[in-house]
Amino acid sequence: VQLQASGGGLVQAGGSLRLSCAASGRRTFINYVMGWFRQAPGKEREFVAAIISSGGTTRYADSVKGRFTISRDDAKNTVYLQLDSLKPEDTATYYCAASWFFNDLVAGKGINYWGKGTLVTVSS
Numbered sequence: 063v064q065l066q067a068s069g070g071g072l073v074q075a076g077g078s079l080r081l082s083c084a085a086s087g088r089r090t091f092i093n094y095v096m097g098w099f100r101q102a103p104g105k106e107r108e109f110v111a112a113i114i115s116s117g118g119t120t121r122y123a124d125s126v127k128g129r130f131t132i133s134r135d136d137a138k139n140t141v142y143l144q145l146d147s148l149k150p151e152d153t154a155t156y157y158c159a160a161s162w163f164f165n166d167l168v169a170g171k172g173i174n175y176w177g178k179g180t181l182v183t184v185s186s
Contacts, residue, residue: 063087063094065177067158072183073148081143083158083177094174096134096141097167100154101179110156111143112167121168126152148184155179 069081081098085091097112111132113120120132131144141158158177159167166172 063091063160063175065158065160065175067156067177067180070156070180070182072185075148075150075184075186077148077184079145079148079182081145081156081158081180081182083141083143085139085141085160085175091139092136094160094162095164095167096132097159097161098132098141098143098156099159099170100152100156100182102151102154105154107157107170109168109170112164113141114164119164121164145182148182150184150186153182153184155181 064086065083067083073079095114098110099107100110101107109123111122113132113134129147134141157179159173160175161167161173
């Protein structure tokens with residue numbers, strides 16, 4: 063599975079962005095738990111959000127709960143992250159990830175595939 067993230071950019075505080083992560087390859091997308099992580103300059107990579115399947119269980123980091131929304135379209139092999147009410151501290155490179163297991167992905171372990179990051183910059 064290859065993951066390609068897109069949709070990052072420069073936005074003012076309070077603004078919105080929508081990130082996309084398209085999966086390609088022979089593995090069946092629907093079988094994977096999909097998630098987003100982010101890494102700010104000088105900081106470790108951290109979990110942002112995860113989703114099991116379309117309309118299924120989701121989980122969010124406390125720092126983004128109520129502002130970010132993860133979704134997926136299994137017919138398009140794509141996972142999305144809607145970022146609303148952005149804050150300067152949301153500035154980071156955002157990475158999508160795929161894993162067999164929900165709790166492992168949330169913990170940042172057992173990641174089967176990582177996508178290349180997309181940079182989100184929020185100005186104050």
